[in-house]
Amino acid sequence: MNALTVIPILIPLGCAVASLLVRRSIRLQRGMAVAGTAALLIAAIFLMSSVLRHGVLCAQVGNWPAPFGITLVADILSSVMVMLTGLMGLATAIYSMASMDEARERFGYYPLLHMLLCGVNGAFLTGDLFNLYVWFEVMLIASFVLLALGGERAQMEGAIKYVTLNLMASALFLAGVGILYGMAGTLNMADLSLKLRDTGHPGLITCVAMLFLTAFGVKAALFPVFSWLPASYHTPPVAVSAIFAGLLTKVGVYALLRVFTLIFTQDIPYTHTIILWAAGLTMVTGVLGAFAQSEFRRILSFHIISQIGYMIMGLGLYTPLALAGSLFYITHHIVVKTNLFLVSGLAHRLRGSYDLKKLGGLYASAPLVAGLFLIPAMSLAGMPPLSGFFAKFLLVKAGLEAGHWGIVAVALAVGMVTLMSMTKIWAEAFWKAAPGTMEMPPPGKHEMICLLFPVIMLAAVTLAIGVGAGPVLDVANRAAEQLQGNTDYIATVLGEKAR
Amino acid sequence: METLLAVVIGVLYAAGIYMMLRRSLVKLIIGLALLSNAANLLIFTSGGLVPARPPLVAPGESVPAAPFADPLPQALILTAIVISFGVMAFALALFYRAAEEAGADDLDRLTSTDT
Numbered sequence: 278m279n280a281l282t283v284i285p286i287l288i289p290l291g292c293a294v295a296s297l298l299v300r301r302s303i304r305l306q307r308g309m310a311v312a313g314t315a316a317l318l319i320a321a322i323f324l325m326s327s328v329l330r331h332g333v334l335c336a337q338v339g340n341w342p343a344p345f346g347i348t349l350v351a352d353i354l355s356s357v358m359v360m361l362t363g364l365m366g367l368a369t370a371i372y373s374m375a376s377m378d379e380a381r382e383r384f385g386y387y388p389l390l391h392m393l394l395c396g397v398n399g400a401f402l403t404g405d406l407f408n409l410y411v412w413f414e415v416m417l418i419a420s421f422v423l424l425a426l427g428g429e430r431a432q433m434e435g436a437i438k439y440v441t442l443n444l445m446a447s448a449l450f451l452a453g454v455g456i457l458y459g460m461a462g463t464l465n466m467a468d469l470s471l472k473l474r475d476t477g478h479p480g481l482i483t484c485v486a487m488l489f490l491t492a493f494g495v496k497a498a499l500f501p502v503f504s505w506l507p508a509s510y511h512t513p514p515v516a517v518s519a520i521f522a523g524l525l526t527k528v529g530v531y532a533l534l535r536v537f538t539l540i541f542t543q544d545i546p547y548t549h550t551i552i553l554w555a556a557g558l559t560m561v562t563g564v565l566g567a568f569a570q571s572e573f574r575r576i577l578s579f580h581i582i583s584q585i586g587y588m589i590m591g592l593g594l595y596t597p598l599a600l601a602g603s604l605f606y607i608t609h610h611i612v613v614k615t616n617l618f619l620v621s622g623l624a625h626r627l628r629g630s631y632d633l634k635k636l637g638g639l640y641a642s643a644p645l646v647a648g649l650f651l652i653p654a655m656s657l658a659g660m661p662p663l664s665g666f667f668a669k670f671l672l673v674k675a676g677l678e679a680g681h682w683g684i685v686a687v688a689l690a691v692g693m694v695t696l697m698s699m700t701k702i703w704a705e706a707f708w709k710a711a712p713g714t715m716e717m718p719p720p721g722k723h724e725m726i727c728l729l730f731p732v733i734m735l736a737a738v739t740l741a742i743g744v745g746a747g748p749v750l751d752v753a754n755r756a757a758e759q760l761q762g763n764t765d766y767i768a769t770v771l772g773e774k775a776r
Numbered sequence: 777m778e779t780l781l782a783v784v785i786g787v788l789y790a791a792g793i794y795m796m797l798r799r800s801l802v803k804l805i806i807g808l809a810l811l812s813n814a815a816n817l818l819i820f821t822s823g824g825l826v827p828a829r830p831p832l833v834a835p836g837e838s839v840p841a842a843p844f845a846d847p848l849p850q851a852l853i854l855t856a857i858v859i860s861f862g863v864m865a866f867a868l869a870l871f872y873r874a875a876e877e878a879g880a881d882d883l884d885r886l887t888s889t890d891t
Contacts, residue, residue: 407852414859418866425870433874434886437801440867444808445796451815451856458849459822508890 281327282336282349284320285359285398288313289366293391303379306387310370313391317398318363325356329752333759333769335404343770344465348404352766353756354604358401358531361611364738365523366394368731372619373516375720375727376626381427381514389426393419393520400528404770406454406464409532410447413496417443420525423517424509435509442505446495453488460485467770470539470763479543486541486548490533490555497529499589500559503582507566510581511574511631515622518574522581523615527607530588534603537592538760545595553593557684560586560691567698573621573631573706576698577614580657583691584610590672590688594679600757602671605750609656609664609742616653616735620646623728624706629717633702638711645729647707652736654703656743658696664742667750781821788814799883801871808867812860816853823849 292313299305328334328351338347351359370390377386396416403409421443425436458464460481461472473482491502498506506526510518533552541548563583570576588610591603621631623646628636640647656663669692676685720728742749759765788810795807826845833840875881 407855411855411859414863418863421863421866421870425873428873430877431889433870433877434889436870437874437883437886438889440863440870441796441804441808444863444867445811448808448811448815451812452818454852455815455819455822455849458819458852459824462846512889 279334279336281320281324282334282351282402283338285317285324285363286349286395286402288317288320289391289395289398293388293395296388296391297385300385303382306382307370307374310373310387310390311367314363314366314370314394317394318360318367321356321360321363324351325353325360328353328356329755333765335769342772343404344463344468347408348465348467348770349402350404350467350766350770351402352759353752354531354534354760355401357604357608357752357756358527359398361608362394362397362401362524364735365520365611365615366390368615368619368735369516369520371727372519372622372731375724376516376622377514378427384426386423386426389419389423390520393423393524395419397524397528401531404466406457406466406469406536410450410454413450413528413532414447416525416528417447420521424513424521426517427514429512431512435512438505439509442495442502446492446502449488449495450492453485453492456481456485456488465770466535466539467767470542470767471771473540473543482541483544483547486537486544487551489536489541490548490552493529493532493536494555495529496526497533497585497589498526498559498582499555499585500562500582503559503563503585506582507575507578510578511572515574515618515625519615519618519622522577522618523611526581526585527588527611530585530607533589534592534600534760538600539763539766549593549595552589553681553684556586556590556593557687558586559583559589560687564691564694564698568694571633571705573624573633573636573702574618576633576702577617577621580695580698581614583695584614584657586691587669587672587688590684591675593684594672594675594681595761596675596679597754597757597761598671598678599675600760601750601753602668602675604753604756605671606668608749608753609668609739612735612738612742613653613656613665616732616739617650617657619728619732619735620650620653623649623732626720626728627717628711633705635712636706637709638707640707642711647703649729649732649736650703650707652739654699656739658699659692660696662743662746664739664746667743667746671750671753777825777827778821781817781825785814785817785821788817801875801881801883804883805864805867805871809860809864812856812864816856816860819849819853819856 296306296309333352336349396412399412421440461469495502560583563579567576567579588603588606591599625631656665659665659669673685792807792810795803823846826843829844831840831844831847878885
């Protein structure tokens, strides 16, 4: 029993319960939010360094041996994702103290935030498909309430689409789980990986694989099932948008990476070609959708979709370098995208609008905010030496090595359009003169610190990933090796039986 | 028995998807409920049906005698039912509020956040 793999789930769970107990005191809840997410980040860093040193870690909850018990597994991919969850949780918790309105704080914003993190970490760490479904639901229920909390009309409309499509995806996922159990008699992912190799029904497995691709595709916002995302992500308060943008779709991407490297590898030319096509179409539709928008958060929402395409592209190419590129891209994207949403919140706080037509003059009045926008925006577009450049470079290199010229051309073109889209935000919101006189009351010193600190922290992380790309790439390479080899994973979970 | 259940599952999926394609919020939520029930039945059926053989361990034995009903799919379904019950309760409240805000039970009038 390895406690390190359980702690990242227990900390947010404990904080959620404790926050509910002190429901009346917002100050206590705020303190607990920051302390809890900081503790989560520290625990996750310990977990990650332990995994990097000792290889895959595994805990059998209740000491029932796999494949019968509840298995928690941390390989490099999982532990890095958990670490990023902690980091985004901390940034959002600090940002929420200044940006969340009191009514929402009273109605349980902080407990919900903790539950969301608990669900996300559970999904990253579980080693069992049915538990993955349960953690998905924990995360979804928390996100449903966070999205609808406050009850504004736009939130209701966004939430209906979000709830409906995600529930439908869950039903598909559950159907896939049921059929897999019928075929293999197990739901432990490592055990499935072994048992599905000789069922003698490759066609049926591919069919189930497509069910999973659709279910996780909805959650990851892949083409053509992404429409819930731009309809809902711009409706809740910005702190909620930021944590959703950073983490939720990435849980879908993680699930795709996990099942299509561990379980569904019996017909790679077929399944992974479909994934590659979906990746290309996702990139193009996302970026074109963004180009048609003129609202800060809607532009960013569409860019999430196009970026998901890059992450899936690595999975579709399925070479070690491509998978490493995918993992690098996910790491870079989570940090950058959350940060961009937080900056959009700063612009909203200073000018009272998300509409690019009504924004303007921020470079003159708040040069620091403008500078802080440029770092993640240029990184998203892939300018060297920022993190996005290396992420795109790896994927393009992997694509060229594998001889997939088409997807490489698409990736490069989409990068260009992303840059145009970011310069559009820059020109409209920051560069042009302020239209009219829409002055907001200037934020107080304490408020400004709470708003700026997370943005500066995440910008520093973006710079660090860019400057220290070598070590990050080493980790990504090792993670990709583990994913594709997957013998370590299976041997750690099942123990001696697998050898 | 499997054939009958397969037909029932198919009908449930078809009816669920048909309901979800209508414009009414009420029909949408009924469709969702049908879909999750169809998924539950699918787990039940694909887990293998063994009638009248409960997985009970006879005295003095350590495993139940050979053909016995697998209890695990039922445990999975029970979990899924509980989850979908909670989610449905939330969705009902949400849809009710949305219909109140919009003044109509019509999805075509809830498009202001679309693009």
